[in-house]
Amino acid sequence: MLHFHFTPLFAVSALSFAIQKATPEGKTTMSALLLLSLFSWTIIITKARQLLIARAATKKFMTAYASTRDPLDIKRRGEEFDGCPAYELYVRGADELEYHLKNNPVTVKQVKPVNDDPALGHGNTDHFARAVTTRVSNASFEAIKVVMEEAAGAEAMNLEKGMIVLSTAVAGGPFIGLLGTVWGVMETFAGIATAGGASITAMAPGVAGL
Numbered sequence: 001m002l003h004f005h006f007t008p009l010f011a012v013s014a015l016s017f018a019i020q021k022a023t024p025e026g027k028t029t030m031s032a033l034l035l036l037s038l039f040s041w042t043i044i045i046t047k048a049r050q051l052l053i054a055r056a057a058t059k060k061f062m063t064a065y066a067s068t069r070d071p072l073d074i075k076r077r078g079e080e081f082d083g084c085p086a087y088e089l090y091v092r093g094a095d096e097l098e099y100h101l102k103n104n105p106v107t108v109k110q111v112k113p114v115n116d117d118p119a120l121g122h123g124n125t126d127h128f129a130r131a132v133t134t135r136v137s138n139a140s141f142e143a144i145k146v147v148m149e150e151a152a153g154a155e156a157m158n159l160e161k162g163m164i165v166l167s168t169a170v171a172g173g174p175f176i177g178l179l180g181t182v183w184g185v186m187e188t189f190a191g192i193a194t195a196g197g198a199s200i201t202a203m204a205p206g207v208a209g210l
Helices: 014-021 024-066 073-077 085-103 124-131 138-160 163-195 200-208
Strands: 105-107 134-136
Touching: 024 073, 024 085, 024 138, 024 163, 073 085, 085 105, 085 134, 085 138, 134 138
Parallel strands: none
Antiparallel strands: 105 134
Protein backbone atom coordinates (compact mmCIF):
# COMPACT_ATOMS: atom_id res chain seq x y z
CA MET A 1 0.00 0.00 0.00
CA LEU A 2 1.38 3.32 -1.04
CA HIS A 3 1.60 6.07 1.51
CA PHE A 4 1.83 9.66 0.43
CA HIS A 5 3.34 12.15 2.76
CA PHE A 6 2.24 15.73 2.32
CA THR A 7 4.26 18.46 3.92
CA PRO A 8 1.96 21.35 4.79
CA LEU A 9 3.12 24.62 3.35
CA PHE A 10 2.96 26.31 6.74
CA ALA A 11 3.82 23.31 8.97
CA VAL A 12 6.53 25.44 10.50
CA SER A 13 5.41 29.00 10.11
CA ALA A 14 8.14 31.08 8.53
CA LEU A 15 6.88 34.14 10.36
CA SER A 16 6.94 32.51 13.80
CA PHE A 17 10.36 31.00 13.07
CA ALA A 18 11.70 34.40 12.00
CA ILE A 19 10.34 36.04 15.13
CA GLN A 20 11.77 33.34 17.42
CA LYS A 21 15.20 33.47 15.82
CA ALA A 22 15.33 37.21 15.22
CA THR A 23 17.79 39.35 17.12
CA PRO A 24 16.55 42.07 19.51
CA GLU A 25 17.35 44.64 16.84
CA GLY A 26 15.30 42.75 14.26
CA LYS A 27 12.35 42.41 16.64
CA THR A 28 12.51 46.13 17.39
CA THR A 29 12.50 46.95 13.67
CA MET A 30 9.56 44.63 12.95
CA SER A 31 7.61 46.01 15.91
CA ALA A 32 8.14 49.59 14.73
CA LEU A 33 7.02 48.70 11.20
CA LEU A 34 3.98 46.87 12.56
CA LEU A 35 2.95 49.87 14.65
CA LEU A 36 3.36 52.23 11.70
CA SER A 37 1.31 49.89 9.55
CA LEU A 38 -1.50 49.73 12.12
CA PHE A 39 -1.53 53.54 12.50
CA SER A 40 -1.55 53.99 8.74
CA TRP A 41 -4.41 51.57 8.06
CA THR A 42 -6.44 53.02 10.94
CA ILE A 43 -6.12 56.51 9.49
CA ILE A 44 -6.81 55.32 5.94
CA ILE A 45 -10.01 53.49 6.94
CA THR A 46 -11.18 56.35 9.18
CA LYS A 47 -10.57 58.97 6.48
CA ALA A 48 -12.26 56.89 3.80
CA ARG A 49 -15.34 56.50 6.00
CA GLN A 50 -15.32 60.21 6.90
CA LEU A 51 -15.11 61.27 3.24
CA LEU A 52 -17.90 58.91 2.18
CA ILE A 53 -20.19 60.28 4.90
CA ALA A 54 -19.25 63.87 4.05
CA ARG A 55 -19.89 63.32 0.33
CA ALA A 56 -23.34 61.80 0.90
CA ALA A 57 -24.33 64.46 3.46
CA THR A 58 -23.07 67.28 1.25
CA LYS A 59 -25.15 66.03 -1.66
CA LYS A 60 -28.29 66.05 0.50
CA PHE A 61 -27.50 69.49 1.91
CA MET A 62 -26.87 71.03 -1.50
CA THR A 63 -30.15 69.63 -2.76
CA ALA A 64 -32.03 71.10 0.21
CA TYR A 65 -30.22 74.45 -0.11
CA ALA A 66 -30.99 74.72 -3.82
CA SER A 67 -34.70 74.05 -3.20
CA THR A 68 -35.25 77.41 -1.44
CA ARG A 69 -34.34 81.04 -2.06
CA ASP A 70 -34.35 81.97 1.63
CA PRO A 71 -30.81 81.45 2.98
CA LEU A 72 -32.16 80.93 6.51
CA ASP A 73 -34.92 78.51 5.55
CA ILE A 74 -32.97 75.34 6.34
CA LYS A 75 -31.98 76.61 9.79
CA ARG A 76 -35.52 77.71 10.61
CA ARG A 77 -36.86 74.30 9.63
CA GLY A 78 -34.34 72.68 11.97
CA GLU A 79 -32.88 70.34 9.35
CA GLU A 80 -29.53 68.77 10.21
CA PHE A 81 -26.91 67.15 7.99
CA ASP A 82 -24.40 65.43 10.25
CA GLY A 83 -20.95 64.95 8.77
CA CYS A 84 -21.42 67.64 6.11
CA PRO A 85 -18.66 70.29 6.19
CA ALA A 86 -20.75 72.66 4.05
CA TYR A 87 -23.63 72.41 6.54
CA GLU A 88 -21.34 73.33 9.46
CA LEU A 89 -20.17 76.31 7.47
CA TYR A 90 -23.79 77.23 6.70
CA VAL A 91 -24.84 77.01 10.37
CA ARG A 92 -22.06 79.37 11.49
CA GLY A 93 -22.96 81.86 8.78
CA ALA A 94 -26.71 81.60 9.45
CA ASP A 95 -26.23 82.15 13.20
CA GLU A 96 -24.10 85.22 12.56
CA LEU A 97 -26.57 86.55 10.00
CA GLU A 98 -29.49 86.16 12.39
CA TYR A 99 -27.52 87.95 15.09
CA HIS A 100 -26.83 90.97 12.89
CA LEU A 101 -30.38 91.05 11.52
CA LYS A 102 -31.62 91.20 15.11
CA ASN A 103 -29.08 93.60 16.61
CA ASN A 104 -27.80 95.66 13.66
CA PRO A 105 -30.62 95.74 11.09
CA VAL A 106 -30.71 98.08 8.13
CA THR A 107 -34.23 98.88 6.91
CA VAL A 108 -34.73 99.52 3.21
CA LYS A 109 -37.95 101.31 2.24
CA GLN A 110 -37.77 100.68 -1.48
CA VAL A 111 -35.78 98.00 -3.23
CA LYS A 112 -34.88 98.45 -6.86
CA PRO A 113 -35.45 95.32 -8.96
CA VAL A 114 -32.35 93.55 -10.14
CA ASN A 115 -33.89 93.10 -13.60
CA ASP A 116 -35.42 96.28 -15.03
CA ASP A 117 -36.48 94.74 -18.34
CA PRO A 118 -40.16 93.68 -18.12
CA ALA A 119 -39.74 91.52 -21.21
CA LEU A 120 -37.33 89.25 -19.38
CA GLY A 121 -39.50 88.95 -16.28
CA HIS A 122 -38.29 88.58 -12.73
CA GLY A 123 -36.82 85.39 -11.31
CA ASN A 124 -37.42 83.98 -7.87
CA THR A 125 -34.20 85.48 -6.58
CA ASP A 126 -35.16 88.97 -7.69
CA HIS A 127 -38.64 88.55 -6.25
CA PHE A 128 -37.27 87.44 -2.87
CA ALA A 129 -34.72 90.28 -2.84
CA ARG A 130 -37.43 92.87 -3.44
CA ALA A 131 -39.69 91.33 -0.78
CA VAL A 132 -37.12 91.58 2.02
CA THR A 133 -36.70 95.10 3.40
CA THR A 134 -34.46 94.26 6.37
CA ARG A 135 -30.82 93.95 5.43
CA VAL A 136 -27.38 93.96 7.07
CA SER A 137 -24.79 96.68 6.79
CA ASN A 138 -21.47 96.31 4.99
CA ALA A 139 -19.71 96.01 8.36
CA SER A 140 -22.07 93.21 9.41
CA PHE A 141 -21.53 91.48 6.08
CA GLU A 142 -17.76 91.57 6.61
CA ALA A 143 -18.24 90.12 10.12
CA ILE A 144 -20.31 87.27 8.67
CA LYS A 145 -17.64 86.70 6.04
CA VAL A 146 -14.91 86.44 8.70
CA VAL A 147 -16.95 83.92 10.71
CA MET A 148 -17.55 81.76 7.64
CA GLU A 149 -13.87 81.87 6.69
CA GLU A 150 -12.99 80.77 10.22
CA ALA A 151 -15.51 77.93 9.97
CA ALA A 152 -14.11 76.90 6.57
CA GLY A 153 -10.61 76.72 8.07
CA ALA A 154 -11.86 74.63 11.01
CA GLU A 155 -13.63 72.18 8.68
CA ALA A 156 -10.52 71.91 6.51
CA MET A 157 -8.43 71.11 9.60
CA ASN A 158 -10.97 68.50 10.65
CA LEU A 159 -10.77 66.79 7.26
CA GLU A 160 -6.97 66.86 7.35
CA LYS A 161 -6.70 65.57 10.93
CA GLY A 162 -4.38 62.57 11.16
CA MET A 163 -2.80 63.12 7.74
CA ILE A 164 0.46 64.25 9.38
CA VAL A 165 0.77 60.88 11.11
CA LEU A 166 0.02 59.09 7.84
CA SER A 167 2.59 61.12 5.89
CA THR A 168 5.17 60.51 8.64
CA ALA A 169 4.53 56.77 8.51
CA VAL A 170 4.81 56.72 4.72
CA ALA A 171 8.04 58.73 4.78
CA GLY A 172 9.62 57.02 7.79
CA GLY A 173 8.65 53.39 7.12
CA PRO A 174 11.21 52.78 4.33
CA PHE A 175 13.99 54.27 6.44
CA ILE A 176 13.18 51.96 9.34
CA GLY A 177 13.24 48.98 6.97
CA LEU A 178 16.54 50.21 5.53
CA LEU A 179 17.94 50.47 9.06
CA GLY A 180 17.10 46.80 9.61
CA THR A 181 18.79 45.90 6.32
CA VAL A 182 21.94 47.82 7.20
CA TRP A 183 22.03 46.20 10.63
CA GLY A 184 21.74 42.76 9.03
CA VAL A 185 24.63 43.54 6.67
CA MET A 186 26.73 44.62 9.64
CA GLU A 187 25.96 41.36 11.43
CA THR A 188 26.85 39.41 8.29
CA PHE A 189 30.28 41.01 8.01
CA ALA A 190 30.80 40.60 11.76
CA GLY A 191 30.01 36.88 11.42
CA ILE A 192 32.44 36.52 8.51
CA ALA A 193 35.18 38.30 10.49
CA THR A 194 34.57 36.12 13.53
CA ALA A 195 34.57 32.87 11.53
CA GLY A 196 37.56 33.93 9.43
CA GLY A 197 35.82 33.00 6.18
CA ALA A 198 32.68 33.58 4.11
CA SER A 199 30.88 30.33 4.91
CA ILE A 200 27.14 29.87 4.96
CA THR A 201 27.29 29.26 8.69
CA ALA A 202 28.94 32.60 9.28
CA MET A 203 26.67 34.55 6.89
CA ALA A 204 23.31 32.97 7.62
CA PRO A 205 22.47 34.76 10.91
CA GLY A 206 23.15 38.21 9.49
CA VAL A 207 21.33 37.52 6.19
CA ALA A 208 18.34 36.12 8.09
CA GLY A 209 18.15 39.34 10.07
CA LEU A 210 17.99 41.57 6.95
